[in-house]
Amino acid sequence: MSVFHDTHEMREASTGSLVAVVVIMIASALAFTLMTGPFDKLLGPGAGALPAALHGMMAFLYLFVGTIGLYLGWRLMTGHIRAFADLQLLSVVAATFSFLAICFGNWLYIYYRAPIPDSPRSYFVKNIPAVHAVFFEFKEFGALFTLPLAVCAAFILWRYGLQVLERRWLRYSVAVMFGLAFFYLVVAFGLGAAVTKLKPA
Secondary structure (H helix, E strand, C coil), rough: HHHHHHHCCCCCCCCCHHHHHHHHHHHHHHHHHHHHHHHHHCCCCCCCCCHHHHHHHHHHHHHHHHHHHHHHHHHHHEEEEEEECHHHHHHHHHHHHHHHHHHHHHHHHHHHCCCCCCHHHHHHHHHHHHHHHHHHHHHHHHHHHHHHHHHHHHHHHHHCHHHHHHHHHHHHHHHHHHHHHHHHHHHHHHHHHHHHHHHHH
């Protein structure tokens, strides 16, 4: 008998749970921004500190969620996952954090590429061009892969539900998506941290 039916935990997450998770995450992000954002000082020197903090926070939370997702993806691929509903919800959380990290990253990118001599991009192009070309440009585009991978994994898990467990190609597809998303996340996280240490926005 399949291991998928040996536990009472094998169930799908409800749509209500999905909506609640998304609403709570978006509300938390907005509330945090409203509480900490110096909206009267968003322009000028040092204005990149807020998007940098938010981008870093979302990336760190996504790294935490992505690590759990990698483990659950492995459990799914090997056919030993039990908390399928948790995997469904986690896939939405991962996709949401990926989206938020990219949004805040694009906001921060404005300050990185500022057309002034002291901007990080101007500094790297003049003094260490390899850092801009490899560390940042590769990191920037590599990080974008996390969103479609996370969204596709979440879509499959929610669209097919428990059918994923009975179809090997679906299990493997979701597991590979979690794995690739984690890979691009770790690469982007590491390179982003290095760039920040060399020249913060």
